[in-house]
Amino acid sequence: MNDRPIALDMRDVRKVYRVGDSDIVALDHATLSVERSEMVALVGPSGSGKTTLCSIAGGILSPTEGRIVVGGEDITGHSESQLTSFRQRKVGFVFQSVNLVPFLTARENLLVVDELGRRTGAAARERADELLDDLGLTDRSKNLPSQLSGGQRQRVAIGRALMNDPELVLFDEPTSALDTELGAQVMELIRSEVTSSNTAAIVVTHDERITDYCDRSVNIVDGKLQAA
Amino acid sequence: MFLALAEMRRAKARFGMLIVSIALLVFLILYQQSLRNGLLNSFIGAITTQSAPVLVYSVDGQRVIQGSVITPDAEALVASAEGVGEMGRLAQGTFSVTTSEGAFDASLIGYERPSLGAPETLTEGRLPAGPDEAVASDVDAADGFDIGDVVTVQPGGLEIEVVGLAKDAQLNAGPTLFVTYPTYLDAVVAQNPDAGEPPPNVIALAPADGVSDAELVANVNAQSDDLDALTKDDAARETPGVSQIQSSFLIIFALYALVVPCITGLFFLIVTFQKAAALTLLRAVGAPARRLVGALLIQATAILGLGYLLGVLLYAPVSQQRLGGIALSFETTAVVVWALILGAGGLLSSLFAARRVLRIDPIRATTGAGVGA
Ligand SMILES: Nc1ncnc2c1ncn2[C@@H]1O[C@H](COP(=O)(O)OP(=O)(O)OP(=O)(O)O)[C@@H](O)[C@H]1O
Ligand SMILES: [Mg+2]
Numbered sequence: 001m002n003d004r005p006i007a008l009d010m011r012d013v014r015k016v017y018r019v020g021d022s023d024i025v026a027l028d029h030a031t032l033s034v035e036r037s038e039m040v041a042l043v044g045p046s047g048s049g050k051t052t053l054c055s056i057a058g059g060i061l062s063p064t065e066g067r068i069v070v071g072g073e074d075i076t077g078h079s080e081s082q083l084t085s086f087r088q089r090k091v092g093f094v095f096q097s098v099n100l101v102p103f104l105t106a107r108e109n110l111l112v113v114d115e116l117g118r119r120t121g122a123a124a125r126e127r128a129d130e131l132l133d134d135l136g137l138t139d140r141s142k143n144l145p146s147q148l149s150g151g152q153r154q155r156v157a158i159g160r161a162l163m164n165d166p167e168l169v170l171f172d173e174p175t176s177a178l179d180t181e182l183g184a185q186v187m188e189l190i191r192s193e194v195t196s197s198n199t200a201a202i203v204v205t206h207d208e209r210i211t212d213y214c215d216r217s218v219n220i221v222d223g224k225l226q227a228a
Numbered sequence: 229m230f231l232a233l234a235e236m237r238r239a240k241a242r243f244g245m246l247i248v249s250i251a252l253l254v255f256l257i258l259y260q261q262s263l264r265n266g267l268l269n270s271f272i273g274a275i276t277t278q279s280a281p282v283l284v285y286s287v288d289g290q291r292v293i294q295g296s297v298i299t300p301d302a303e304a305l306v307a308s309a310e311g312v313g314e315m316g317r318l319a320q321g322t323f324s325v326t327t328s329e330g331a332f333d334a335s336l337i338g339y340e341r342p343s344l345g346a347p348e349t350l351t352e353g354r355l356p357a358g359p360d361e362a363v364a365s366d367v368d369a370a371d372g373f374d375i376g377d378v379v380t381v382q383p384g385g386l387e388i389e390v391v392g393l394a395k396d397a398q399l400n401a402g403p404t405l406f407v408t409y410p411t412y413l414d415a416v417v418a419q420n421p422d423a424g425e426p427p428p429n430v431i432a433l434a435p436a437d438g439v440s441d442a443e444l445v446a447n448v449n450a451q452s453d454d455l456d457a458l459t460k461d462d463a464a465r466e467t468p469g470v471s472q473i474q475s476s477f478l479i480i481f482a483l484y485a486l487v488v489p490c491i492t493g494l495f496f497l498i499v500t501f502q503k504a505a506a507l508t509l510l511r512a513v514g515a516p517a518r519r520l521v522g523a524l525l526i527q528a529t530a531i532l533g534l535g536y537l538l539g540v541l542l543y544a545p546v547s548q549q550r551l552g553g554i555a556l557s558f559e560t561t562a563v564v565v566w567a568l569i570l571g572a573g574g575l576l577s578s579l580f581a582a583r584r585v586l587r588i589d590p591i592r593a594t595t596g597a598g599v600g601a
Binding site: 054084085086087088091093095096097098099104108111113116117144160164172 | 238
């Protein structure tokens with residue numbers, strides 16, 4: 001299907017935060033490859049660098065050292081506006097906290113992704129409706145986020161993340177706000193969407209049960225990656 | 229467009245309130261502009277409306293026509309000044325008059341030559357052709373000073389018929405009649421048969437060919453320390469009270485010119501703070517900062533435009549009314565000028581919010597920590 005099966009290639013990535021006089025090494029020589037259709041669980045304690053790794057892989061944060069290639073695009077030396085455009089085209093995000101624009105409906109929260117880039121109009125509307133249907137949200141498409149349940153909001157966020165047909169989707173604790181049953185539902189959804197859309201995914205979690213939905217797990221401790 | 233309009237649609241009350249506040253301020257500004265112009269016209273409209281380009285007062289008159297007295301000697305000095313093309317007397321007095329609508333204190337302005345003191349243009353009717361005819365200010369038409377109406381000078385009973393109307397031609401905020409010099413003298417005699425012929429109050433001048441108004445003013449003033457020649461615009465501006473009115477209103481307008489941008493600027497700053505999380509999220513998922521600033525400016529333009537339009541719609545009917553003795557009118561120039569001032573000021577002030585947007589760091593979307601702080 002694809003001649004470049006590697007969707008994400010991170011090599012020797014370091015991120016050092018300077019706070020006052022001391023350096024905090026949030027990510028230490030992290031090397032990670034994720035293939036298309038592959039779903040990797042990133043497991044580690046709080047403060048171990050999970051969000052930092054995702055932010056760097058998704059082009060929100062620049063590393064101190066190392067090289068990042070996503071879908072064949074080397075973003076290591078990208079400028080801010082190049083990174084913005086890269087995120088818009090190639091990455092899908094589900095963040096740890098705020099995920100939806102409160103004054104846009106569920107459907108508009110998906111469509112806004114198209115609005116921000118090179119507009120495709122009708123094609124985007126079709127894709128949004130398709131995703132909402134897949135996510136079981138067709139009858140909620142006109143609701144504002146405040147009119148949705150936590151699980152529904154999370155599903156809209158997943159739809160938003162997949163809207164631009166990304167090379168790489170990053171899920172930062174997508175189920176932490178949900179109960180066990182809903183969490184399982186959302187993971188199944190993510191699994192099937194990732195498989196059907198042939199994208200690579202990293203799912204951040206503390207929860208061991210979630211790793212069952214993934215192809216493999218990677219542990220992170222104090223910014224260092226180790227295969228599980 | 230999509231973002232800007234979607235947000236406004238979802239927050240109709242909030243944006244609506246801002247539009248209404250701007251509309252009310254615009255209404256107040258324009259209304260006061262009409263009020264100021266109406267007030268000034270009622271004081272000095274007759275001076276700007278009359279045709280003489282240069283007016284010579286006596287220094288003692290302190291630039292009030294009625295207080296100025298031109299002695300025969302002074303008149304001779306004026307006549308001998310270099311550059312005088314045409315010269316004519318002007319006299320003005322306040323008379324008790326009655327019309328079909330009631331009793332009034334009216335100003336009568338008597339001019340010797342129509343080209344030196346009669347209204348320059350008429351909105352209706354004609355200039356007096358014979359004795360006991362007058363041009364009135366259109367402002368007073370409804371008070372029994374319309375064409376065909378007869379105004380009676382009391383006491384004495386001299387009847388003057390209005391044959392023409394001039395726009396905004398009042399003096400001293402009361403009904404004003406332009407009459408020929410003989411008619412003016414008739415009115416004086418009718419009121420007080422023992423008065424004798426009064427001296428002119430002001431000498432009206434036109435410069436000779438090749439002489440400017442300013443040169444003529446300088447020549448006349450050089451003749452004597454007792455003469456106070458002014459161009460007609462200066463005469464209007466220098467009338468006592470006028471500059472105080474001007475500067476009071478200027479302060480009021482300057483405050484308005486600050487208040488509207490402050491309100492818009494603050495509004496958008498607050499809105500931007502409140503939706504910082506959403507803006508950060510949008511930046512994180514690939515919204516270029518300029519897109520978000522664009523949405524902000526679209527909103528600012530829409531709100532200023534709608535607010536201004538609504539303000540003008542409120543102002544339009546009210547501007548046709550009278551306020552006490554002052555006639556107001558729809559000030560088209562003010563509407564255009566204020567649109568530019570408030571539009572520019574409002575957009576400029578929303579740049580503070582735009583700066584806020586440009587400073588958003590998308591990384592904050594990943595932590596969920598206090599965004600926009
Ligand atoms: N902006 C920053 N400045 C300084 N230190 C930071 C900054 N952001 C993160 N850190 C530090 O980097 C380390 C990794 O943070 P990160 O957010 O990646 O952890 P995490 O694994 O996502 O934790 P959690 O599970 O709690 O979300 C932490 O020690 C954190 O304190
Ligand atoms: Mg985290």
